Amino acid sequence: MSLQQDVLTVNTHKNNMIEKIGIDVRYALSRIISQLFTSLIIVLTLALSIGATTAIFSVVNGLLFQATPFKDAENLVILEQKDIAKDQSYGFSASEILDYQNQSQSFEDISEYHNMTFTMYGHGDPIRVRTGVVSSNFFSMLNLTPILGRTFTEAEDDIGAEPLVVLTYEFWQSEFNASDDIVNQSVEFNNRSHKIIGVLPHFPQFPDVNDVYMAIPSCPWRSSENALSNRGMRMMTSFAKIKSDFDLEDVNNEIATIAGNLNKTYPEAYSDNAKMSAKALSLHDELVKSSRPYLYTLLATTLLLFLIACANVTNLTLSQHAKRKREFAVRSSLGASKAQIAQLLLIESLILALSGGALGLIFAFFGLDFLKDFASNFSSLASEISIDTNVMLFALTISIISGMIAGIVPSFSKINLVSSLKEGGKSSYSTDHGILRNGLLICQFALSLTLLISAGLTIKSLNNLQKVDAGFSPQNVEISQIDLNWTVYNTAQLRWQISQQILQEVEKLPYVTSSALAMTYPNDTVGVNYNNIRQSVQLDDRDFDPDHVLPNAFLRPITHDYFKTIDSQLLQGRFFSIDDDDKAPNVIIINQKLAKKWWPNESAINHSISLDQGRTWFNIVGIIEDIHEQGGAVEPSFQIYQSLAQAPSPHIAILVKHDNHSNINYEQDIRNIVTQLDSRQPISKFENLQQALDNSVALQRFLAQLLTIFSIIALVMTVSGVSGVMSYMVNLRTREIGIRMAIGADKLKVIILILSYGMRLTLFGLLIGFISAYFSGDWLSEQLFDIKAFDFMIYGIALAVLLLISFLACLLPAWRASSIPPIHALKSQ
Numbered sequence: 001m002s003l004q005q006d007v008l009t010v011n012t013h014k015n016n017m018i019e020k021i022g023i024d025v026r027y028a029l030s031r032i033i034s035q036l037f038t039s040l041i042i043v044l045t046l047a048l049s050i051g052a053t054t055a056i057f058s059v060v061n062g063l064l065f066q067a068t069p070f071k072d073a074e075n076l077v078i079l080e081q082k083d084i085a086k087d088q089s090y091g092f093s094a095s096e097i098l099d100y101q102n103q104s105q106s107f108e109d110i111s112e113y114h115n116m117t118f119t120m121y122g123h124g125d126p127i128r129v130r131t132g133v134v135s136s137n138f139f140s141m142l143n144l145t146p147i148l149g150r151t152f153t154e155a156e157d158d159i160g161a162e163p164l165v166v167l168t169y170e171f172w173q174s175e176f177n178a179s180d181d182i183v184n185q186s187v188e189f190n191n192r193s194h195k196i197i198g199v200l201p202h203f204p205q206f207p208d209v210n211d212v213y214m215a216i217p218s219c220p221w222r223s224s225e226n227a228l229s230n231r232g233m234r235m236m237t238s239f240a241k242i243k244s245d246f247d248l249e250d251v252n253n254e255i256a257t258i259a260g261n262l263n264k265t266y267p268e269a270y271s272d273n274a275k276m277s278a279k280a281l282s283l284h285d286e287l288v289k290s291s292r293p294y295l296y297t298l299l300a301t302t303l304l305l306f307l308i309a310c311a312n313v314t315n316l317t318l319s320q321h322a323k324r325k326r327e328f329a330v331r332s333s334l335g336a337s338k339a340q341i342a343q344l345l346l347i348e349s350l351i352l353a354l355s356g357g358a359l360g361l362i363f364a365f366f367g368l369d370f371l372k373d374f375a376s377n378f379s380s381l382a383s384e385i386s387i388d389t390n391v392m393l394f395a396l397t398i399s400i401i402s403g404m405i406a407g408i409v410p411s412f413s414k415i416n417l418v419s420s421l422k423e424g425g426k427s428s429y430s431t432d433h434g435i436l437r438n439g440l441l442i443c444q445f446a447l448s449l450t451l452l453i454s455a456g457l458t459i460k461s462l463n464n465l466q467k468v469d470a471g472f473s474p475q476n477v478e479i480s481q482i483d484l485n486w487t488v489y490n491t492a493q494l495r496w497q498i499s500q501q502i503l504q505e506v507e508k509l510p511y512v513t514s515s516a517l518a519m520t521y522p523n524d525t526v527g528v529n530y531n532n533i534r535q536s537v538q539l540d541d542r543d544f545d546p547d548h549v550l551p552n553a554f555l556r557p558i559t560h561d562y563f564k565t566i567d568s569q570l571l572q573g574r575f576f577s578i579d580d581d582d583k584a585p586n587v588i589i590i591n592q593k594l595a596k597k598w599w600p601n602e603s604a605i606n607h608s609i610s611l612d613q614g615r616t617w618f619n620i621v622g623i624i625e626d627i628h629e630q631g632g633a634v635e636p637s638f639q640i641y642q643s644l645a646q647a648p649s650p651h652i653a654i655l656v657k658h659d660n661h662s663n664i665n666y667e668q669d670i671r672n673i674v675t676q677l678d679s680r681q682p683i684s685k686f687e688n689l690q691q692a693l694d695n696s697v698a699l700q701r702f703l704a705q706l707l708t709i710f711s712i713i714a715l716v717m718t719v720s721g722v723s724g725v726m727s728y729m730v731n732l733r734t735r736e737i738g739i740r741m742a743i744g745a746d747k748l749k750v751i752i753l754i755l756s757y758g759m760r761l762t763l764f765g766l767l768i769g770f771i772s773a774y775f776s777g778d779w780l781s782e783q784l785f786d787i788k789a790f791d792f793m794i795y796g797i798a799l800a801v802l803l804l805i806s807f808l809a810c811l812l813p814a815w816r817a818s819s820i821p822p823i824h825a826l827k828s829q
Contacts, residue, residue: 020340021343021347025347025351027344028344028347028348028351029351031348032348032351032352038316039352041316041720042313042316042317042352042356042406043352043355043356043359044356044359045309045312045313045356045717046309046313046352046353046355046356046357046359046360046399046402047356047357047359047360047363048305048309048360048363048713049302049305049306049308049309049310049360049713050306050309050356050357050360050361050395050398050399050402051359051360051361051362051363051364051367052302052305052306052360052363052364052710052713053299053302053303053305053306053360053398054360054361054364054387054391054394054395054398055302055363055364055367055368055371056295056298056299056301056302056371056706057299057302057391057394058364058368058371058385058386058387058388058391059295059298059371059375059385060295060296060298060299061385061388061390061391061394062375062381062382062384062385062386063287063288063291063295063375063379063381063382063384063385064288064292064295065390066384066390067284068204068283068284068287068381068384069203069204069384070142070143070144070203070283071142071143072143072241072244073283073284074282074284075108075241075242075243075244076141076142076239076240076241076242076282076283076284077239077240077241077242077248077251077280077281077282077283078237078238078239078240078280078281078283078286079092079100079110079237079238079239079240079255079278079279079280079281080278080279080280080281081096081234081259081276081277081278082276082277082278082279083270083274083275083276083277084275084276084277085274085275086274086549086551087551088549088551090234091114091234091235091236091237091238092112092234092236092237092238093227093230093231093232093233093234093235093236093269094112094222094227094228094233094236095228095229095230095231096231096234096262097110097112097236097238099258099262100238100240100255100258100278103258103261104254104255104258105254106242106243106246106250106251106254106255107240107241107242107243107251108241108242108243109137109140109141109240109241110137110238110239110240110241111134111135111137111138111141111238111239111240112134112135112138112216112236112237112238112239113132113133113134113135113138113207113236113237113238113239114132114133114222114235114236114237115130115131115132115133115207115208115210116131116133116214116219116221117129117130117131117483117684118131118189118190118485119189119483119485119680119681119682120187120188120189120212121187121188121189121680122186122187122188122193123175123176123187124175125682126680126681126682127175127682128483128682128683128684129171129189129211129212130208130209130210130211130212131165131189131210131211131212131213131214131219132205132208132210132212132213132214133213133214133215133216133218133219133222134152134213134214134215134216135152135157135216136151136152136153136154136156136157136215136216137154138213138239139151139152139166139200139213141239141240141241142203144200144201144203145201146166146198146199146200146201147169147199147200147201148172148180148182148183148198148199149166149183149184149196149197149198149199150197150198151166151197151198151200152164152166152197152215156215156217157215157216157217158217159216159217159223159228160217161215161217162195163189163192163193163194163195163214163215163217163218164194164195164196164197164214164215164218165187165189165194165195165196165197165212165213165214165215165218166196166197166198166199166200166212166213167182167196167198167199167200167211167212168199168200168205168210168211168212168213169199169200169201169202170202170211171211171212172199175211182196182199183196183197183198183199184196184197189214189218190220190485190487191487191488192218194214194218200213202383204287204379204380204381204382204383204384205380206283206286206287206380207237207286209380220487221235231266231269232269239283240280242280248280248282251280252278252279252280255278255279255280256277256278256279258278259276259277259278260275260276260277262276263275263276287379287380287381288379288381290378290379291375291378291379291699293783294699294703294783297454297703297780297783298703298706298707301451301454301706301707301710302710304447304450304451304710304714305451305710305713305714306398306402307443307447308443308444308447308448308451308714308717308718309402309717310401310402310405310406311440311441311443311444311447311721312444312717312718312720312721313352313353313402313405313406314405314406314409314440315437315440315441315721315724315725316406316724317345317349317406317407317409318409318436318437318440319724342407342408345407345408346403346404346407346408347407348407349403349404349406349407350400350403350404350407351403352403352406353399353400353402353403353406354396354399354400354403356399356402357395357396357398357399357402358399360395360399361387361392361395364387364391364395365387368385368386368387371385372385374698374702377695377698377699378699409436437725438725438761440721441721441722441725441761441765442761442764442765442768443765444717444718444721444722444765445718445722445761445762445764445765445766445768445769445802445806446765446766446768446769446772447714447769447772448711448714448715448717448718448769448802449765449766449769449770449772449773449798449799449802450769450772450773450776451707451710451711451714452711452714452715452798452801452802453769453773453776453777453794453795453798454707454711454773454776454777454780455704455707455708455710455711456791456794456797456798457777457780457781457784457787457791457794458700458703458704458707458780458784459704459707459708460787460791460794461700461704461780461784461785461786461787462697462700462701462704464632464785464786464787465631465632465633465697465700465785465786466632466697467632468628468632470522470627470628470632470693471522471568471569471625471626471627471628471636472522472566472567472568472627472689473566473567474566474688474689474690474692474693475689475690476657476658476659476660477565477566477655477656477657477688477689477690478655478656478658478666478686478688478689479521479653479654479655479656479685479686479687479688479689479692480653480654480666480667480670480683480685480686481524481526481651481652481653481654481683481684481685481686482502482651482652482653482654482674482681482682482683482684483650483651483652483684484498484650484651484652484681485680485681486650488678488680489650492582492647492648493648495648495649495650496582496644496645496648498677498678498681499517499559499644499648499649499652500645501677502517502652502654502673502674502677503515503516503517503559503654505673505676505677506654506656506670506673509656509669511658511659511664512656512657512658513657513658513659514561514564514565514656514657515561515565515654515655515656515657516558516559516560516561516562516564516565516566516655517558517559517562517644517652517653517654517655518556518557518558518559518562518644518652518653518655519556519557519558519644519649519651519652519653520556520651520653521566521653521655521689521692522566522627522628522629522689522692522693523629523630523631523689523692523693523695523696524653524692525692525695526685532552532553532554533549533550533553533554533555533611533638533640535549535611535612536548536549536611536613537549537550537609537610537611538609538610538611538613538614539598539607539608539609540607540608540609540610540617541607544613544614550594550638551638552637552638553594553637553638553639553640554629554637554638554639554640555588555611555640555641555642556639556640556641556642557641557642557643557644557646557647557648557649558576558641558642558643558644559576559643559644559645560575560576560577560578560580560643561575562576562641562655563575563589563624565655565656565657566655566657566689567657568624568625568627569624569625570622570623570624570625571592571623571624571625572595572603572604572605572622572623573589573605573620573621573622573623574621574622575589575622576589576621576622576641576643578645580643580645580646581643581645581646582645582646584646585619586616586617586618586619586642586646587618587619587620587621587642587643587646588609588618588619588620588621588640588641588642589620589621589622589623589624589640589641590604590620590622590623590624590638590639590640590641591623591624591625591626591627591636591638591639591640592623592624592625592626593626593636593637593638593639594638594639594640595620595623597638604620604623605620605621605622605623606619606620606621607619607620608620609640618640618642624639624641626639627639630696631693631696631697632696632697632785633697633700633785654670655689666686667686670683670686671683700784700785715801715802715805718802718805718806719805719808719809722758722761722762722805722806722809722810723809723810723812723813725758725761726754726757726758726809726810726813726814727812727813727816740753747818747819748818750814750818751811751814751815751818753814754810754813754814754818755807755810755811755814757810758806758807758809758810758814759803759806759807759810762802762803762806766799766802766803770795770799773795773798774789774790777789777790777791
């Protein structure tokens with residue numbers, strides 16, 4: 001019987017609690033509606049900050065916190081070979097991948113990958129197709145199950161097997177209209193018919209975004225005798241899956257040993273004095289490594305904005321609380337406990353905060369596509385960004401936190417029943433949360449200054465990047481890219497013949513002032529690794545040194561007007577001429593950086609170099625200024641240029657400088673020229689040199705734009721915060737102001753009184769913000785280009801802006817206070 005009574009008592013207590021909470025919720029809703037304008041301000045303030053923070057968190061969550069969407073993703077790695085002696089990284093040859101497969105005990109599986117570009121025929125117009133050439137276990141290792149058909153079998157890795165391809169989901173959608181009948185259809189690559197055997201699901205591709213995947217024997221280069229037997233043909237990337245009972249340290253120790261043993265076993269496959277090692281890198285870390293610091297910067301920025309919003313909302317709530325002191329006194333006199341009053345305040349705040357969070361989540365959802373499009377520029381994981389459960393829980397968490405801060409803080413005050421009932425809800429500013437409100441306002445100033453200075457440093461970094469002398473002029477230079485079908489243009493003579501014909505026709509276009517062909521061009525994201533020099537360089541005036549390998553160097557074939565077209569300055573010697581053809585002596589032009597490295601105390605002109613241990617020599621005929629090939633943030637590499645007539649390339653970039661006429665139809669003109677010369681040759685890409693240069697700073701520009709937007713929002717919140725605090729202070733001190741004016745104080749003294757109070761708070765907040773901004777700037781200086789932790793101009797401007805807006809925000813309440821007639825002020829209480 002006693003147990004039943006206890007249960008009944010507990011249930012009754014629960015029912016009463018639920019009923020009381022229900023009453024508080026209904027009262028809170030009615031009060032929110034009655035104070036609709038203030039409620040809307042609170043909801044919108046929280047929605048902006050929570051929406052921004054949630055949107056950025058969705059990107060950070062999708063790229064950094066979530067595992068890659070593959071089974072056992074934490075065990076997937078990319079392998080890297082490195083010559084420690086020369087600090088140079090390499091890919092893998094087919095023989096080396098086989099060695100690692102046979103000798104390693106820590107891998108569950110090892111697959112190979114390399115990227116090619118082929119022309120696809122047999123389905124509409126010829127198109128250039130980005131192709132991943134992979135071993136059969138590549139898809140099973142990633143646990144990818146095709147949505148149509150199948151992938152490759154182990155037997156289809158054997159040389160001589162039937163040519164097969166698998167389509168990516170995106171290519172199937174765009175080029176085949178998502179046809180369910182695509183399996184077993186045939187298309188033509190490399191003058192051979194290839195059967196389509198499947199369609200892959202969507203997945204984040206790395207290191208390249210491909211249209212199709214091809215089996216090893218289907219690739220003419222990979223199935224050639226040279227690729228099969230030559231250990232020096234290190235053109236492949238290797239992916240691996242670690243066994244569950246091994247960790248990354250075990251794996252790295254093992255493969256470093258294997259690399260060293262291969263170096264000793266096959267010394268002819270490595271340069272003299274090479275010290276080879278190998279390393280396994282986390283697949284997930286490699287997918288996001290370039291974006292990590294920028295994403296953390298954005299997340300930290302939005303959290304600052306969120307804290308500013310919390311301070312602003314808490315101050316607004318304190319204002320509302322002060323006006324309700326009579327109500328709370330009445331509740332207390334009727335028996336309400338402090339906990340019950342705190343519960344009512346908390347419920348009101350949580351309703352507003354959750355409403356702001358819900359609206360913020362909607363804002364974040366509508367901004368998601370924009371963020372995904374941007375993130376796709378630096379990570380293929382961008383497609384995994386979504387408003388998932390983790391993001392919604394994050395939004396819910398920060399909404400509850402903001403509601404609890406705004407609801408709990410006012411409940412700390414003591415209620416004096418007698419004074420509250422006598423004053424009718426008014427009190428002095430010094431007793432009415434004055435210290436707390438001032439502290440919140442100081443925090444707003446400190447955080448706003450930190451955010452404003454961070455935005456300023458980011459904008460300055462972007463400006464510094466754009467001011468870097470790139471070594472060329474991008475204005476009015478149009479570019480089209482052609483990847484020749486190398487099964488048709490399979491000799492140097494044929495490649496030069498079609499290149500020459502294209503250039504001759506382009507020069508006839510009426511708007512062309514200069515034109516050239518090149519293997520690639522500055523800031524070309526596709527051709528960035530074309531013709532990188534990895535072999536030892538021999539100079540004509542010193543003994544051969546096998547360790548003389550240039551780090552980060554390229555050899556680029558170009559035609560004679562290349563530098564004229566991109567407006568690069570010749571420092572010494574001459575440009576190429578039309579006479580520098582295959583019958584003339586081999587000539588090259590090098591950049592100033594390379595000339596200073598090899599011949600710092602003399603001219604490099606007429607010196608010669610060899611890239612094949614003296615069998616072939618190239619005479620240096622010119623020195624060109626250094627060109628930033630990968631944006632201003634990356635130092636110019638060692639650059640060697642060769643006459644295209646002496647080294648015809650299957651990769652052709654057509655560069656055309658025009659006279660800026662608005663009626664040019666460049667793309668159609670190039671299509672007509674190429675089609676007339678070869679109707680089966682597609683054009684891979686159109687862009688202009690300015691676009692390529694702008695894309696090189698896209699990440700920094702986006703960061704600067706977002707920080708600027710967040711800073712403006714923070715300034716608006718700070719202005720509203722200081723204006724609200726000062727207006728409320730004036731309201732509470734109206735009687736005091738009336739007395740001052742009644743005994744002789746003039747308007748100016750009243751204005752100075754109010755302004756001095758507000759500016760003291762401002763200066764204290766700015767002092768704290770100055771210290772905070774310095775530490776923030778110190779971190780940013782390590783992430784951004786050419787900025788210092790302390791920049792006098794940026795700090796000065798930020799301080800001046802906040803001082804000015806604080807002055808203006810204080811001025812209106814001060815002017816209003818000075819305009820109150822003393823008789824009205826004395827009657828106000």
